[in-house]
Amino acid sequence: MKIRPYKLSQLAMGDFMLAGYSVAGEESVVVAPELDVVFDIGRCPREALAVNHLLLTHGHADHVAGLPYYFAQRDFQGIANGTALVPARLDRPLRELMSAWGRVEGHVPPHTFVPLRDGDEHAIRRGLLARAFKTRHCAGSLGYALVEVRRKLKPELADRTGPQLVELKKQGVEIENRIEVPLVAYLGDTAASNYADLPHVRDARALLVECTFFEPDHLDRARAGRHLHVVDLPAMLEGMNNERIIIIHVTRRTGVSAARKILRKALAADTLERVTFLMSSRHVGPE
Ligand SMILES: [Zn+2]
Numbered sequence: 001m002k003i004r005p006y007k008l009s010q011l012a013m014g015d016f017m018l019a020g021y022s023v024a025g026e027e028s029v030v031v032a033p034e035l036d037v038v039f040d041i042g043r044c045p046r047e048a049l050a051v052n053h054l055l056l057t058h059g060h061a062d063h064v065a066g067l068p069y070y071f072a073q074r075d076f077q078g079i080a081n082g083t084a085l086v087p088a089r090l091d092r093p094l095r096e097l098m099s100a101w102g103r104v105e106g107h108v109p110p111h112t113f114v115p116l117r118d119g120d121e122h123a124i125r126r127g128l129l130a131r132a133f134k135t136r137h138c139a140g141s142l143g144y145a146l147v148e149v150r151r152k153l154k155p156e157l158a159d160r161t162g163p164q165l166v167e168l169k170k171q172g173v174e175i176e177n178r179i180e181v182p183l184v185a186y187l188g189d190t191a192a193s194n195y196a197d198l199p200h201v202r203d204a205r206a207l208l209v210e211c212t213f214f215e216p217d218h219l220d221r222a223r224a225g226r227h228l229h230v231v232d233l234p235a236m237l238e239g240m241n242n243e244r245i246i247i248i249h250v251t252r253r254t255g256v257s258a259a260r261k262i263l264r265k266a267l268a269a270d271t272l273e274r275v276t277f278l279m280s281s282r283h284v285g286p287e
Pocket residue numbers: 058060137189
């Protein structure tokens with residue numbers, strides 16, 4: 001028996017980090033500790049426990065199985081106020097799951113679910129929001145963008161004094177522009193769609209995109225499971241401005257190095273240089 005050590009991959013994005021594990025059918029979870037968010041929960045790695053917001057994309061076990069453990073373990077460790085943003089149609093079944101879990105374990109761990117639909121937003125903290133958008137995978141499935149919201153004084157008011165600005169504000173004049181800076185977009189599982197039309201996805205600094213299948217004879221599997229095949233990627237990534245494009249959810253049927261070879265032939269050089277595989281050994285740090 002071969003024992004494979006379990007470690008999260010880590011990617012530095014400057015002022016925040018992405019750490020995760022993602023293999024199709026096995027587990028998908030991506031933690032952004034500085035942003036206080038976990039995209040999907042997979043089997044709930046230890047690193048997810050201290051993070052207060054779970055953003056769940058859909059109900060397949062490889063993405064959601066760790067949910068009761070997340071709330072139960074936080075309760076055990078005395079960590080309060082965990083919130084899961086969930087596709088609206090999963091709100092009720094997930095509540096039922098938690099109460100069934102309570103009958104199994106003896107009590108229901110504290111938990112909060114926020115049901116979301118396409119376009120809904122939830123404040124993660126002051127100046128940071130999660131925006132849900134619909135994906136093409138299963139009924140009600142969602143992706144999420146994390147958007148920083150900054151307020152900047154309107155340029156035409158730059159020469160006003162502090163007291164003048166206070167006076168304008170009192171009069172109900174809007175003195176600031178609202179600026180959105182998308183940080184991360186996570187598509188979850190999805191078939192091809194025109195995501196580049198969504199500014200919060202197109203302009204996110206980091207785009208996490210699944211590409212489950214790479215080999216020509218896996219195209220049928222991709223279509224049947226509503227997943228991306230490498231042949232879909234060139235069109236999917238057209239118009240994307242992301243600084244980093246991180247491929248997740250690759251099948252075990254194709255190793256990362258074989259997938260990388262196929263990808264090199266599929267994408268143009270200027271796209272390719274921004275693309276990396278989450279599960280690449282280069283992102284798994286030394287002990
Ligand atoms: Zn799925």
